[in-house]
Amino acid sequence: MNPLRGRQIVVSSEELKNYPTNEYQHREAMILNQQLYCQRCNALIIRQENVLPNGVFFCSECQEFGRIRSDSYLVSVRGQGGEKEERSVNFTWQGKLTQLQTHIAQQLQKNYQAKQSTLLWAVTGSGKTEMVFPVIYLVLLKGGRVCMTSPRIDVCRELYPRIVAAFQEEQVLLLYGNSKEKYRYSNLTICTTHQMLHFYQAFDLIIVDEIDAFPYEGNSVLQFALKNALNPHGRLIYLTATPPNHLLQEVQQTFAIEKSPLRFHQRPLIVPECIWYNHWEQASHSRFHFKKFHRMILELLKDNHVLVFCPSIQFMNRLAKQTQTYFIEGQVASVNSTDPLREEKVQKMREKKYQVLFSTTILERGVTFEDLSVIVMGANHPVYTKSALVQIAGRVDRKGEYRRGRVIFFHNQKTIGMRQACREIKEMNQLAKGWLSK
Numbered sequence: 001m002n003p004l005r006g007r008q009i010v011v012s013s014e015e016l017k018n019y020p021t022n023e024y025q026h027r028e029a030m031i032l033n034q035q036l037y038c039q040r041c042n043a044l045i046i047r048q049e050n051v052l053p054n055g056v057f058f059c060s061e062c063q064e065f066g067r068i069r070s071d072s073y074l075v076s077v078r079g080q081g082g083e084k085e086e087r088s089v090n091f092t093w094q095g096k097l098t099q100l101q102t103h104i105a106q107q108l109q110k111n112y113q114a115k116q117s118t119l120l121w122a123v124t125g126s127g128k129t130e131m132v133f134p135v136i137y138l139v140l141l142k143g144g145r146v147c148m149t150s151p152r153i154d155v156c157r158e159l160y161p162r163i164v165a166a167f168q169e170e171q172v173l174l175l176y177g178n179s180k181e182k183y184r185y186s187n188l189t190i191c192t193t194h195q196m197l198h199f200y201q202a203f204d205l206i207i208v209d210e211i212d213a214f215p216y217e218g219n220s221v222l223q224f225a226l227k228n229a230l231n232p233h234g235r236l237i238y239l240t241a242t243p244p245n246h247l248l249q250e251v252q253q254t255f256a257i258e259k260s261p262l263r264f265h266q267r268p269l270i271v272p273e274c275i276w277y278n279h280w281e282q283a284s285h286s287r288f289h290f291k292k293f294h295r296m297i298l299e300l301l302k303d304n305h306v307l308v309f310c311p312s313i314q315f316m317n318r319l320a321k322q323t324q325t326y327f328i329e330g331q332v333a334s335v336n337s338t339d340p341l342r343e344e345k346v347q348k349m350r351e352k353k354y355q356v357l358f359s360t361t362i363l364e365r366g367v368t369f370e371d372l373s374v375i376v377m378g379a380n381h382p383v384y385t386k387s388a389l390v391q392i393a394g395r396v397d398r399k400g401e402y403r404r405g406r407v408i409f410f411h412n413q414k415t416i417g418m419r420q421a422c423r424e425i426k427e428m429n430q431l432a433k434g435w436l437s438k
């Protein structure tokens with residue numbers, strides 16, 4: 001098989017002769033449609049800014065994936081969307097799906113067969129990865145090629161061993177910016193959404209995990225690359241616990257929308273308690289303003305460890321320092337995106353080494369801690385969108401026994417984001433009740 005199958009590479013006009021047109025498709029790297037656009041990332045080329053001394057233009061939007069110029073070509077293998085041959089696939093997953101998970105898994109397969117893409121709206125902790133295994137199996141059986149992608153590297157790394165365990169005989173490929181493995185052809189690829197820029201009409205099914213996460217959300221380059229990587233007959237599955245309104249609108253006409261409102265352990269989501277805190281911004285400045293926070297921490301610690309979300313690093317550091325004075329050394333820690341010990345601290349929290357961990361929004365998704373309560377300081381701060389608040393609330397009671405975990409939104413103004421987050425959580429719990437009574 002041609003190793004370039006499904007890839008697109010940038011070649012100069014001199015190199016083009018090495019890729020004969022009976023086997024390869026040539027596309028100009030940039031197209032003129034009144035304005036000049038890059039065909040790899042769809043960016044508009046600003047001619048005054050992106051011109052070389054010889055009058056050739058280049059794209060600055062996607063240059064991190066290798067320079068692309070107006071006199072170069074995108075080369076890919078011809079005829080990839082055609083009929084596929086069925087093959088045998090060994091599905092080695094040992095787990096068992098719940099009744100609702102089985103229903104969702106069947107819907108995903110049905111939609112795929114009906115040539116329809118799906119948005120799976122599955123609450124935090126619902127076990128959405130397991131629900132997509134059967135549709136992956138179906139596509140592989142039909143000889144198709146599957147990609148599981150996520151905007152976040154840590155999600156990809158976490159997915160990899162689980163997918164490998166479910167399909168032990170497949171040569172699963174894991175790709176991201178600095179991944180150890182170089183590209184090779186594989187029927188089952190796991191990669192970051194950035195890697196999509198290297199693919200062209202490659203996949204019969206692309207599953208995007210955490211589609212609403214940074215940096216995919218709001219990034220038109222990645223969104224264009226994703227659609228380009230899907231073959232013309234291919235289907236998409238978007239996975240999210242918190243679909244933004246614009247995404248729901250975008251897919252309303254063309255996608256099936258499936259909702260999975262029930263957590264894997266069958267308990268409802270924890271509804272946030274919105275508690276007025278007049279001067280939460282001053283909590284680290286004076287004992288008086290700190291008192292309310294301190295009391296809540298002590299109360300929550302009776303049952304669980306506490307994760308405190310803060311809207312800025314500066315605020316977080318001050319509040320953590322103040323809190324530390326009431327605890328034994330090492331029981332309180334803080335973590336942010338620039339922290340070199342980030343992974344280590346997250347691991348320590350998993351091992352329940354800290355009483356209280358302070359964090360910026362970096363821990364809003366993707367992490368699971370047992371026996372946890374959560375406080376959001378200043379839930380009315382603009383960094384906390386509806387999605388962020390739903391994700392944060394979703395950190396509590398994810399696994400293990402029920403331990404009366406609580407979600408506290410301290411605020412001094414109720415925002416639309418807070419209202420929507422609480423409403424959405426209650427609605428999902430209501431939907432879940434319907435499933436539980438079946």
Ligand SMILES: [Zn+2]
Pocket residue numbers: 038039040041042043059060061062063068
């Ligand atoms: Zn570009």
